[in-house]
Amino acid sequence: MTSFTYSAGPARVVFGSGTLTSLADEVRALDASRVLLIGGGRRAQAVSPLGSLLAAEFAEPVMHTPVEVTEKALAVLRDHDVDCLVAVGGGSAIGLSKALALRTDLPQIAVPTTYAGSEATPVLGQTADGRKTTLRSAAVLPETIVYDVDLTLDLPVEMSVTSGINAMAHAVEALYSPDANPVTDQLALEAIRRLAGGLPKIVADRKDVTARSDVLQAAWLAGTCLGTVRMGLHHKLCHTLGGSFGLPHAETHTVVLPHVMARQAPEVLARIAEALGVGDAPTGVYDLIVELGGPSALRDLGLAESDVDKVDPEAGALLHEAWSGTRPPQRGLPDVRKLTAQVVDSFEGASPRVRSLMQDLVRTLHSYVLRNDLTEQEWMSAIDFLTRTGQITTEIRQEFILLSDTLGVSSVVDVLTNSRTPDTTPSAVLGPFYTEGPPERPHGFDIADGLPGTPLWSDIRITDTAGSPVAEAVVDVWQSNEDGFYDVQLPDLDGPVLRARFRTDADGRLTFWTILPAAYPIPADGPVGAMLDAVGRHPFRAPHVHFMIAKPGFHTLVTQLFVAGGEYLDSDTVFGVKDGLIVDFPVQHGPAPDGRPVAGWRRVDFVFHISRSTDGV
Numbered sequence: 001m002t003s004f005t006y007s008a009g010p011a012r013v014v015f016g017s018g019t020l021t022s023l024a025d026e027v028r029a030l031d032a033s034r035v036l037l038i039g040g041g042r043r044a045q046a047v048s049p050l051g052s053l054l055a056a057e058f059a060e061p062v063m064h065t066p067v068e069v070t071e072k073a074l075a076v077l078r079d080h081d082v083d084c085l086v087a088v089g090g091g092s093a094i095g096l097s098k099a100l101a102l103r104t105d106l107p108q109i110a111v112p113t114t115y116a117g118s119e120a121t122p123v124l125g126q127t128a129d130g131r132k133t134t135l136r137s138a139a140v141l142p143e144t145i146v147y148d149v150d151l152t153l154d155l156p157v158e159m160s161v162t163s164g165i166n167a168m169a170h171a172v173e174a175l176y177s178p179d180a181n182p183v184t185d186q187l188a189l190e191a192i193r194r195l196a197g198g199l200p201k202i203v204a205d206r207k208d209v210t211a212r213s214d215v216l217q218a219a220w221l222a223g224t225c226l227g228t229v230r231m232g233l234h235h236k237l238c239h240t241l242g243g244s245f246g247l248p249h250a251e252t253h254t255v256v257l258p259h260v261m262a263r264q265a266p267e268v269l270a271r272i273a274e275a276l277g278v279g280d281a282p283t284g285v286y287d288l289i290v291e292l293g294g295p296s297a298l299r300d301l302g303l304a305e306s307d308v309d310k311v312d313p314e315a316g317a318l319l320h321e322a323w324s325g326t327r328p329p330q331r332g333l334p335d336v337r338k339l340t341a342q343v344v345d346s347f348e349g350a351s352p353r354v355r356s357l358m359q360d361l362v363r364t365l366h367s368y369v370l371r372n373d374l375t376e377q378e379w380m381s382a383i384d385f386l387t388r389t390g391q392i393t394t395e396i397r398q399e400f401i402l403l404s405d406t407l408g409v410s411s412v413v414d415v416l417t418n419s420r421t422p423d424t425t426p427s428a429v430l431g432p433f434y435t436e437g438p439p440e441r442p443h444g445f446d447i448a449d450g451l452p453g454t455p456l457w458s459d460i461r462i463t464d465t466a467g468s469p470v471a472e473a474v475v476d477v478w479q480s481n482e483d484g485f486y487d488v489q490l491p492d493l494d495g496p497v498l499r500a501r502f503r504t505d506a507d508g509r510l511t512f513w514t515i516l517p518a519a520y521p522i523p524a525d526g527p528v529g530a531m532l533d534a535v536g537r538h539p540f541r542a543p544h545v546h547f548m549i550a551k552p553g554f555h556t557l558v559t560q561l562f563v564a565g566g567e568y569l570d571s572d573t574v575f576g577v578k579d580g581l582i583v584d585f586p587v588q589h590g591p592a593p594d595g596r597p598v599a600g601w602r603r604v605d606f607v608f609h610i611s612r613s614t615d616g617v
């Protein structure tokens with residue numbers, strides 16, 4: 001069991017393209033009318049959206065928020081009777097806005113143009129006399145964040161990469177923070193997923209709006225994590241490297257992240273690896289950074305080798321690796337992303353549907369092999385299983401369908417088909433015992449042909465979805481005998497028996513005699529039966545009668561009626577039972593409807609609703 005305390009920071013978030021135009025409305029929503037606009041070059045873009053609400057500008061925010069700069073900005077703020085702060089830019093602009101809010105309690109709107117995430121945190125780092133201190137206070141959390149993807153389109157690729165990996169560091173740390181909780185876990189994993197997917201696209205095309213939007217959302221999610229939970233080793237090291245050795249913030253985070261990850265608990269790393277789509281998280285992040293052209297060694301950021309041991313004596317080995325930029329040792333599974341991508345790309349020439357089906361199949365299979373760390377021996381036994389499945393298959397024994405049925409795939413495909421026609425009777429799997437062109441029989445015919453069993457009178461009607469009778473529908477019926485066998489399984493039987501074709505009358509009706517169907521095992525003497533046996537599953541189907549109803553201009557309905565109270569309704573081995581198909585087959589004592597002299601007979605009355613092909617399906 002895990003325990004946690006979770007408190008979320010209140011914030012209003014406006015996300016989209018062109019959202020900067022809503023800036024004036026957002027200022028008014030805070031009951032403000034005199035804005036101090038803070039930021040570097042990109043600040044200018046907020047001038048016209050603010051219009052007459054702009055009271056003053058401060059154009060020189062500085063990294064690490066030195067207090068002298070804050071004092072200067074405070075003077076500007078006081079001279080102009082400011083009642084709201086708007087910061088456009090990265091960590092420096094937003095940091096200054098926070099420092100001012102701390103001192104004045106003015107409301108803030110943050111308009112981030114990088115992926116640093118500071119806008120979503122109640123954290124402020126300030127430098128005084130060359131020393132950086134960090135505080136956490138609700139007073140510095142911006143009231144409103146306006147994310148405008150358009151403002152990020154020009155962010156240089158190198159900065160996009162380091163700022164994006166900085167965001168990833170927030171998410172990764174949140175996952176192994178002592179305050180981790182289900183909310184930040186999900187935010188963090190989603191952030192990692194979007195960053196891993198989006199950053200390579202930004203490197204390929206700086207103005208890819210979809211990728212930019214994904215990564216900006218990730219920055220918000222990761223920033224929210226950073227603002228909610230305590231950060232650990234990674235942030236501590238980066239803080240010292242930045243504060244005491246003057247290393248640049250985002251670049252340092254980028255270099256250090258894979259090396260800190262390599263020392264984390266495997267369970268968390270496995271979740272990160274899945275979100276990244278790789279087998280091993282630390283090498284996955286390292287390789288991603290290299291692929292994105294990001295920095296991978298502290299020595300390239302200007303750290304002297306002689307300083308490495310001064311940073312944190314307890315993290316010596318880690319920092320030496322980060323200094324020289326070696327790839328962390330691979331602990332998890334190998335990275336097969338390139339291989340998967342090659343196979344996926346090989347289907348580029350196929351038609352759109354085939355391409356997407358095959359590419360997804362390849363991705364799913366590769367990921368299955370990887371996630372389960374499949375051995376060669378296991379894969380060979382899977383191939384052997386499929387080979388035997390093929391070898392036992394004949395015209396009358398379809399083992400692949402049985403496999404699809406017992407894995408529930410047939411029923412999933414069936415649900416997809418049926419869920420698109422909600423007013424019709426639910427469908428159910430065809431099964432392997434249907435035969436084309438069963439003998440045509442008149443109404444009232446006894447399809448059991450004298451076989452032993454409880455006599456069953458079936459009174460069936462077919463209507464359209466509006467309830468109007470469907471005349472001249474072709475209705476094929478088939479079922480097992482009292483012992484659970486179909487005629488095709490009994491070569492000595494003079495069949496066909498317990499199967500027939502009827503046509504509905506003008507009232508959409510048909511009637512026939514049969515016997516009560518029994519539960520039966522699906523053919524279990526092949527590989528599928530062996531599989532069920534090996535995993536402790538029984539091979540039985542709940543008692544049922546099959547129907548296939550066809551009529552030109554209508555969708556063909558393939559379904560089954562299940563005997564209410566019958567065995568295995570809750571554990572049908574092919575997962576074919578649906579509530580709407582479980583029907584009463586009540587015992588009858590009076591005379592039979594057609595005057596036939598039978599005792600202890602049963603009846604089933606059912607109306608099937610079928611849909612017209614023009615119903616828009």
Ligand code: BEZ
Nearest residue numbers: 405430431432433522574
């Ligand atoms: C059947 O109902 O006939 C059936 C369906 C799936 C697998 C085996 C049998």
Ligand code: FE
Nearest residue numbers: 431433544546
């Ligand atoms: Fe059946």
